[in-house]
Amino acid sequence: MASLAVAAQLVKIPNGPLNRELLVLDAATVADATEAVPPATGHFAVFLAWDALSASTDAISELAVELHNRGLAYLCAWGPGCERVHDIFDEVEVQLEASRPADSVVMTTWHAEDTIEDALWFFLYNSFPDPAYQDSCSRGVALAIGNSEWANRIARYVNDLKALNSAVGA
Numbered sequence: 739m740a741s742l743a744v745a746a747q748l749v750k751i752p753n754g755p756l757n758r759e760l761l762v763l764d765a766a767t768v769a770d771a772t773e774a775v776p777p778a779t780g781h782f783a784v785f786l787a788w789d790a791l792s793a794s795t796d797a798i799s800e801l802a803v804e805l806h807n808r809g810l811a812y813l814c815a816w817g818p819g820c821e822r823v824h825d826i827f828d829e830v831e832v833q834l835e836a837s838r839p840a841d842s843v844v845m846t847t848w849h850a851e852d853t854i855e856d857a858l859w860f861f862l863y864n865s866f867p868d869p870a871y872q873d874s875c876s877r878g879v880a881l882a883i884g885n886s887e888w889a890n891r892i893a894r895y896v897n898d899l900k901a902l903n904s905a906v907g908a
Contacts, residue, residue, distance in 0.1 A: 760878040760896050764889030768797045771883050772804045780874030783812035785861040788883040790819035798823055802830035811871035813846040816857035824848035842870035855905040
C-alpha cells in the first residue's frame with residue numbers, strides 16, 4: 739500500500755454533541771481521502787470541506803461510492819462547489835439504493851453560503867441521520883481535502899467547542 743498524504747486525529751468529545759467520537763482527516767487529494775476513511779463498524783456522518791470546483795464528476799462519484807459503501811449516513815458538504823458535491827452524492831445514493839435498508843435515506847446538506855465555522859457547528863450539533871441509522875451512527879468524520887488550513891481550523895474547533903460556539907454566536 740502506498741504512503742498516504744493524510745494527517746488524522748481522533749477526538750473524543752465527552753458528553754459532546756450527538757454523542758459521537760470524531761475523526762479529523764487532512765487529506766491532500768481525493769484519492770488519499772478515499773483510502774483514509776476507515777471502514778465503520780456501524781454508520782458515520784461526514785463533514786466534507788473541499789474546494790471541488792475543479793474536481794471531476796468521476797472523482798466526486800468515486801468518493802461518494804466509497805463513503806456510501808463504508809457506512810455513510812449523513813453528508814454535510816462545505817466549500818466552493820459544495821452544491822455539486824451534494825448533488826452527486828445524492829445521485830450515487832439513488833444508484834446504490836438497493837444496498838441500504840428499505841425506507842431509509844442518507845441525509846445530505848450543503849452550506850455554500852456559510853462560513854466553515856457555521857457549517858461545522860451545524861454538522862456537530864444538527865447532523866441527525868435517518869432513523870434507520872440513528873442507533874448505529876456513533877462516529878463523525880471531519881474531512882478536509884487539499885487544504886491543511888481548513889483541517890487545522892476544524893481540529894482546533896472540535897477540540898475547543900466553546901471557541902466554536904463563540905465564533906458562531908451560540
